[in-house]
Amino acid sequence: MRRPQIRILMAVAAVAVLAGCSKSGGEAAAGATIKVGEFASLTGKEATFGVSSHEGTLLAVEELNAAGGVLGKKLELVYEDNRSTPGESLTIAKKLINNDKVIAILGEVASGRSLEVAPFAQSSRVPQISPSSTNPDVTKIGDYIFRVCFIDPFQGKLLAGFAKNTLKAQKVALFSDVAAPYSVGLGKFFKEAWLAGGGELVSEVKYTGGDKDFKAQLTVIKNAKPDAIMVPGYYTDVGLIVAQARQLGITVPMFGGDGWEAPELIQIAGAENLVNTYYSTHFSPSSTDPLAQKFVAAYKAKYSGKVPDAMAALGYDSVMVLADAIKRAGTTDEPKLRDAIAATKDFPGATGITTLDANRDASKSAVIITVKDGKFQYLETVAP
C-alpha cells in the first residue's frame, strides 16, 4: 500500500477504537425480568448527583433481587449516562422506552433534565419517577410523572424561615442561575416567602451555570450589604461562588438548597472558604430513623465505607416505591401500575414516610446541613 492509504487506514482504525459508547449497562438476570430504565448524570457538571442516585438505585435493585425479585421476577436495571448535557436525556429515554421497552423510567436529579424527558414519558404512558427533582413543573407535565421528594415551594419557604429565624437576617441578596429551571424556581419561591415574611431583598443578581468568574456580580452584592446571601444553584458553580465571595471579603452567611449536596463542594470551594455556609436537603446520614440507618449500613457495605448522601437515599427510595407499587398493582401493565404508584401512601423509606399527593409530589421533612472544619454537619430538621 502507498503511504497516504496506510495513513488513512490507521486513521480509520484509530477512530474505530476511540468511538466507544458512553457509560451504559444493564443488570441482567436469566429468565423473565422486569425492565426498569434509568437516566442519570454519571459524568459531567453534575456527576456527583448521577453517581449517588445511581448507586442508591443499584443497591435497591440488588436488595430486591436478593429477596426474590418483584412478583417472582428479577428487576433488570437498564441505565445510561446523559453526561449532564441538555438533549442527551431525551435521546436516552427514547432508547429505553422504544428499544428496551422498560416498564418505568427513573430520573432525574436535575429538574431541567427531568422536564426534558417528562413529556415523552407521558405521551408514551410510561411512569417516570424522579428521585430528587424539586421544581414543581416536573409533575405538572402529566399524571404519569411522579417524584419521591419534596418540592421547591416548600424548600423556598423553609429557607426563608431559616434565614429569618436561625440566621437572624433582615436583608438578603439572591444570586441565582438563569440556565437551570431548578435555580430559577427555587429562587422565585424563596423570594416570595421571604418578602411575605417581611424580609428585605437588597440585591437580586444572576449568573449562568458553567461560568467561572463571579467576582463582578459578587462585588455588586457586597455593595448592597446583605445580612445573608441565598445561592440556589448547583455545587460546581456554588463552590466557586463561595470561594470567590470569601476572597472578596464577604463574610456573611451563604445558604442554598439541595443543589449544594455533594462532597465535591468542599474540594471546589476549599474547606477554609466554606465557613458560615448552610444548605437544605432531603436526608442526613446521621438520622436516627431505623430504616435510614439500615440503608446507610447497606450502602457503606456495598460501596467500601462510602457514606450515602440525599441523592443516593432518594435513588434507593425511588426503586422501593416503584417495587411496592408493582406488588400492589399485581402487574406492570398500564394504567394499573400508574394508579398503584399514585396511590402510594405512608410508604416507609430511607428518606422517611412517603405519601404521594394529588399532584404526585411527596411531602417530606427537610434537613439543614452546615459545613464545619471541612465536614458536613447536620444542623436541624424542618417538617412540612
Place this chain on the structure above:
Amino acid sequence: MTELLQQLINGLALGAIYALIALGYTMVYGVLRFINFAHSDVFMVGAFAGYFLARAVPGGSALSGIAVLLGAMAICALLGVIIEKLAYRPLRGRSTLTVLITAIGVSLLLQNLGQRIFGANPRSFPSLFPVHQFHLGGVVISSAQILVFAVALVLLFALRHIVLHTRVGTAMRALSFNPVAASLVGINNDRIISFTFALGSALAAAGGILYASNYPSIDPLMGTLPGMKAFVAAVLGGIGNIAGAAFGGLALGLIETIVVAFGGSTYRDAVAFAVLILILLLRPEGLLGKRTAEKV
C-alpha cells in the same frame, strides 16, 4: 467608588488572562497568517498538565509553583510542535480554509481525547502558589490576580524581546513578510515554524495554569469559551500585533466586567461576540493594527 475600583481590578485581572491566551493566537497569526483554533485546547492541556505536575511536585511554595508552570509550558510546547508536524505541515501551501478546518478538527480531537482520558467531571485545581488576599481600603486583590498581571507582563516582554532582538525572532519576522524570500536567504522555514508553535503553545499553557489558579475548576471543555474570547481580544487589538493582544485582552476583560456589573450578567458571553462583529464591521484591522494596502 470602592465598588468601581473593585470592578476595575476584577476586569483587569480577567483581561490579563485573556491577553495571555491572545498572545498565542496573535503570534501564530503574525508569522503564519493562520488562526490556530486548537490553541484553546492546548490551554486546557496546560491546565491539566499543571494539575498532574502539582501532585508530583511537593508544593505550596513559590518555587514549586514556578517549577509546575515551567513544566506545563514545556509539555505544551512539545504538544504544539507535534500538532504542527502531524496536522499542519502536510497541508503547507494548501488553501487557508483547508488548514482552518484541520485546526478545528485538532481542537475537537483534543477535547474529546481529554474527556476520554481525564473524564468529563470538573476537577479541583490545587493552589500552586501561596494564596493571600490583600485589602487596600475597601478593595480586595487576590494574590492569584497579582500573579496573573506579573506573569503576563513578564511573558509579554520576554516575547517582545525574542521577536525583536534575537536571531530567531528576526527569522520569524522574515518568514511573516515573505516565506519564499526567507528560505532563499537561508532560513530553515520548518524549524522556525515549529519554534513559533512551541512558543505559542507555551504561552497557552501559562494562560491555562493562571486561569486554573484563579478559577480552580478544570474540565476537558474548559478551553472553548476563554479561547474564543481571547481570539476576540486578539482581533480587537489587531491580530498579528503583540501589543494589540495585550490591549485587546485588557479591554475585553473590562468590557465584560462592566456589562456584568450593570446587571447584564446573562449577556457576558454575548458581549464578547458582539464586540467581534462590531470590530470586524468598523475597524477590521483592530484598534492597534495598521491597515495594510494590497499593492498590485
